[in-house]
Amino acid sequence: MNTVLNKVICFALGCAGISLAQQSPCNEETMDAFAYEDCLAEHNLTVPGAEAKPASDGPxxxxxxxxxxxxxxxxxxxxxxxxxxxxxxxxxxxxxxxxxxxxxxxxxxxxxxxxxxxxxxxxxxxxxxxxxxxxxxxxxxxxxxxxxxxxxxxxxxxxxxxxxxxxxxxxxxxxxxxxxxxxxxxxxxxxxxxxxxxxxxxxxxxxxxxxGTVISDTIAPQIFGAAVWQGNEFATTSAEAFSKGCAVNPVKNEFPLHMAIKIADYSREPKDNPMSIRRIEVWRYDEKVYSKTYDTLSYKKMINIRDELLWAEEADTAGDWHYIGARIAPLSSYRLEVEDFAGHVTTRKFTLHPKCKGNSQLATTQFQTSPLYTFLAKPMIDLFRCESGYTFKAMGSKDATLSEDLCKVFKHKPTLLAKIVETYPDLKAIQYSADAKSTGNGREVDETIAVFPFGKHQTSINWNTKIGDIAVGQKISGIPVGHDSTIRVLAVTRTRTDSVDYLEFHPKGLQFRGKWDVCIENPDNPAPLYWLGETSRNWFIFSKQSSGKKRCASTNELRDIASIQNDEPPTLGFPYWADAMAFGLNQPVLRIPLIYKYDGIPDGNAINVKSGKNWIAAEYDSEPREIVILAEKLPDAGEKINIQIQDEAKHKVSYDITIPEM
Structure with a gap:
C-alpha cells in the first residue's frame, strides 16, 4: 500500500499503533500546523472544507x-x-x-x-x-x-x-x-x-x-457560525465571515476568551436532517488546545451534554453549538478541524478581530414572544426591541428604580442579562412594556422579568418571587459549576398568547444533577401544571404534582410551565382498514385515530380493547396517533368492540366501535 493511501485510510478510521509520521510525506510531529495542512492539500490527502470519499470499505x-x-x-x-x-x-x-x-x-x-x-x-x-x-x-x-x-x-x-x-x-x-x-x-x-x-x-x-457498521454519507461537515465571549461581553460571527478566517472578539486583547462553534453534518442532498459530528479539534499554531471525539458515550453521564452542546433558543435549527473547552488567546492564529463519521474533514483557519468583513447578525432565537430568551445556555434580553418602541425599566430591592429606561444605557442589540446585572448588581426585576403597534401582534404588553443572580460555584438555590399576582417558588439542587466568568443568572417572566399564558424560565438547558422543585400559586388559574416541549411546542402534563391552589412539581431541568384546565378526554376518529407488518409479513389491520388536544396516553397499557369478554391486543402508533389492531383478532364486520382509554391527566373514557367492511 502506498504511503498516501495508507494516510487516507488511517486518518479516516483512526488506525491504532501506526505512526502517521512514518506513513506520509506530511509529518504532523515536526511541521507547523499550517504547513502540515498545506502539505496534506498538496498531496490530495485532506483539503480544508472539501468532501472526502467515505472510507467505509474493509475492516x-x-x-x-x-x-x-x-x-x-x-x-x-x-x-x-x-x-x-x-x-x-x-x-x-x-x-x-x-x-x-x-x-x-x-x-x-x-x-x-x-x-x-x-x-x-x-x-x-x-x-x-x-x-x-x-x-x-x-x-x-x-x-x-x-x-x-x-x-x-x-x-x-x-x-x-x-x-x-x-x-x-x-x-x-x-x-x-x-x-x-x-x-x-x-x-x-x-x-x-x-x-x-x-x-x-x-x-x-x-x-x-x-x-464495522457501514454508513452512506457524501457531505463534509458544515460550519454555521462562531460565538466568542469574555466575562459579560459577547459577539457572534456568521458562517461567511468565519470562512474567511475571522472571528469577532468582543473585548480588546483580554485573556482568556471562551468560544463555541455551530456545526452540522448532512449525509446527502436535500439537506433535510442536520446531524452531529464525530470529532472536533482546535489547534493554536502547532499546539492542540482542544479535542473532543464522540466514539463512546455513557448512559449515566448523558447530563454532560449540557456542558458540551450549549442550548440555544433556536435549538431546532440546523446545527449544534459546540463549546470549545480551551482558553482562547486573542493574538493567536487557530485552526479548527471537524470530522464526521464517514471520515470527511472540514477545516477553518481563523484569528480574532474587533470586526469581521462581511459579518452578518446570527439568528439567536426562534418562536420567541417575550424579549427574554436563552442563547448558548445564557439568558439574554433582546434590547433591539428598543428600536420598535419597547421600554425596559430596571428595579432593585424594595421596588427601587435603578434605571428608568435601559434603552438609554445599553446598545440596542441582544444583550446578556449578566451584563445588566454587572451594571446594576442590586437588580431584582426588569419591567418591560410596549403598545400594540410596537409589539406587532395587535396587543400591548406590560410584564416583569424576575432576576436572580447566583455564584459560579453555587450548587443550590431557594428563590421565591412574584410575576404580577403569580407566586413562583424554586428550590434547585445539584447545579453544575460554571465553566466561565460570566455572571450566572436565573430569570422568569410571563408570556401571554392567544391560546395559553405561560411562565418562561431561563436559562433553558440548565439541567441539574439534583432536581428542580417549582411551585406556582396562581389565584386566577389554579389548574394543573403542564410543561412545554422545547422543539415539539406541545404541552405535556406533569404526571406527579400537588393539587389545590399551590401547584408543585419536580424535574431535573428548567421548563416553561402553564396552568391548563383540560377536561376533554381523548376521542376516536373513523376506523379504516390498512396494512401493517406482523410476523414479517404485511397483514390487514384496523386503524382508529386517537384525537386529543393536550393529554395523550402514558403508555400502550392505557388502551384496552375487548370483544365481549375477550381481551384483544392493540398497538398505539404515536405518530400519527392511531390504535392499530390485527384483523385476525377482530370479530366480523358489523359487530362491536369496546375501547377503554385512560390519558395522562387520568381521564377515563370508553367507546364502542363497529367493525367496518374490509
Whole structure:
C-alpha cells in the first residue's frame, strides 16, 4: 500500500499503533500546523472544507483494537438521518438512524452470530426494540421495528397471557450472521427508519462505525457560525465571515476568551436532517488546545451534554453549538478541524478581530414572544426591541428604580442579562412594556422579568418571587459549576398568547444533577401544571404534582410551565382498514385515530380493547396517533368492540366501535 493511501485510510478510521509520521510525506510531529495542512492539500490527502470519499470499505477497528468485518444492516446502501452523539435535548443520541426511504418492513440482517436476549414493545421512545447479544460480547440494539418476524408469536403470547399491550420478554433465540433478524419500521417516535446502537455493557455505548457498521454519507461537515465571549461581553460571527478566517472578539486583547462553534453534518442532498459530528479539534499554531471525539458515550453521564452542546433558543435549527473547552488567546492564529463519521474533514483557519468583513447578525432565537430568551445556555434580553418602541425599566430591592429606561444605557442589540446585572448588581426585576403597534401582534404588553443572580460555584438555590399576582417558588439542587466568568443568572417572566399564558424560565438547558422543585400559586388559574416541549411546542402534563391552589412539581431541568384546565378526554376518529407488518409479513389491520388536544396516553397499557369478554391486543402508533389492531383478532364486520382509554391527566373514557367492511 502506498504511503498516501495508507494516510487516507488511517486518518479516516483512526488506525491504532501506526505512526502517521512514518506513513506520509506530511509529518504532523515536526511541521507547523499550517504547513502540515498545506502539505496534506498538496498531496490530495485532506483539503480544508472539501468532501472526502467515505472510507467505509474493509475492516473497521473497535475501541479495543480488534478488526471488525463491514456490516450493513440492510445489505445495501442506507443514508444516515441522525448520527451518534447528536443533541437530543437532555441526552445524546446513542446510535445511528438509517433512512428506509419512508418505507416499513426493510429486512434487518444479523451483524454476527448471537442471541436475541430481549424484546420490548412501547408506543414511545424505542418503540419495538430488539437486543441482540453477539459472540463478540457486544449488544446490538435495533429500535422502532415494525415486526420481530417469527418472534412476534412470542410477543403476542406474552401480551395475551398478561393482558398488556406493552410487554418485555427474553426469547434467548439464536441467529447466525446474515440471518433475517427483524424488520425496520416506525414504532415509537419518528418516521420509518432504523435506530441502531452498539452497547459494550449496560452503561457504555460506542460509535457503530467502530463495530464495522457501514454508513452512506457524501457531505463534509458544515460550519454555521462562531460565538466568542469574555466575562459579560459577547459577539457572534456568521458562517461567511468565519470562512474567511475571522472571528469577532468582543473585548480588546483580554485573556482568556471562551468560544463555541455551530456545526452540522448532512449525509446527502436535500439537506433535510442536520446531524452531529464525530470529532472536533482546535489547534493554536502547532499546539492542540482542544479535542473532543464522540466514539463512546455513557448512559449515566448523558447530563454532560449540557456542558458540551450549549442550548440555544433556536435549538431546532440546523446545527449544534459546540463549546470549545480551551482558553482562547486573542493574538493567536487557530485552526479548527471537524470530522464526521464517514471520515470527511472540514477545516477553518481563523484569528480574532474587533470586526469581521462581511459579518452578518446570527439568528439567536426562534418562536420567541417575550424579549427574554436563552442563547448558548445564557439568558439574554433582546434590547433591539428598543428600536420598535419597547421600554425596559430596571428595579432593585424594595421596588427601587435603578434605571428608568435601559434603552438609554445599553446598545440596542441582544444583550446578556449578566451584563445588566454587572451594571446594576442590586437588580431584582426588569419591567418591560410596549403598545400594540410596537409589539406587532395587535396587543400591548406590560410584564416583569424576575432576576436572580447566583455564584459560579453555587450548587443550590431557594428563590421565591412574584410575576404580577403569580407566586413562583424554586428550590434547585445539584447545579453544575460554571465553566466561565460570566455572571450566572436565573430569570422568569410571563408570556401571554392567544391560546395559553405561560411562565418562561431561563436559562433553558440548565439541567441539574439534583432536581428542580417549582411551585406556582396562581389565584386566577389554579389548574394543573403542564410543561412545554422545547422543539415539539406541545404541552405535556406533569404526571406527579400537588393539587389545590399551590401547584408543585419536580424535574431535573428548567421548563416553561402553564396552568391548563383540560377536561376533554381523548376521542376516536373513523376506523379504516390498512396494512401493517406482523410476523414479517404485511397483514390487514384496523386503524382508529386517537384525537386529543393536550393529554395523550402514558403508555400502550392505557388502551384496552375487548370483544365481549375477550381481551384483544392493540398497538398505539404515536405518530400519527392511531390504535392499530390485527384483523385476525377482530370479530366480523358489523359487530362491536369496546375501547377503554385512560390519558395522562387520568381521564377515563370508553367507546364502542363497529367493525367496518374490509
Amino acid at each position: 473497521r477497528l473497535t475501541v479495543l483494537g480488534a478488526k471488525q468485518p463491514p456490516y450493513s444492516p440492510f445489505n445495501k446502501d442506507a443514508y444516515l438521518t441522525s448520527s451518534f452523539g447528536e443533541n437530543r435535548g437532555t441526552r445524546y443520541h446513542a446510535g445511528f438512524d438509517f433512512s428506509t426511504q419512508m418505507e416499513e418492513g426493510w429486512v434487518v440482517y444479523a451483524p454476527e452470530n448471537g442471541t436475541v436476549t430481549e424484546l420490548s414493545v412501547s408506543p414511545f421512545m424505542y418503540g419495538k426494540l430488539m437486543l441482540f447479544k453477539g459472540e463478540s460480547g457486544k449488544t446490538w440494539a435495533f429500535a422502532h421495528q415494525s415486526s420481530f418476524g417469527k418472534l412476534d408469536e412470542m410477543v403476542m403470547a406474552k401480551q395475551y397471557a398478561t393482558k398488556k399491550n406493552d410487554v418485555k420478554l427474553k426469547p434467548n433465540v439464536r441467529y447466525k450472521k446474515g440471518d433475517t433478524l427483524t424488520f425496520a419500521g416506525s414504532s415509537g417516535i419518528g418516521n420509518p427508519h432504523l435506530h441502531l446502537e452498539v452497547r459494550l455493557d449496560n452503561d457504555r455505548i460506542i460509535n457503530p462505525v467502530l463495530a
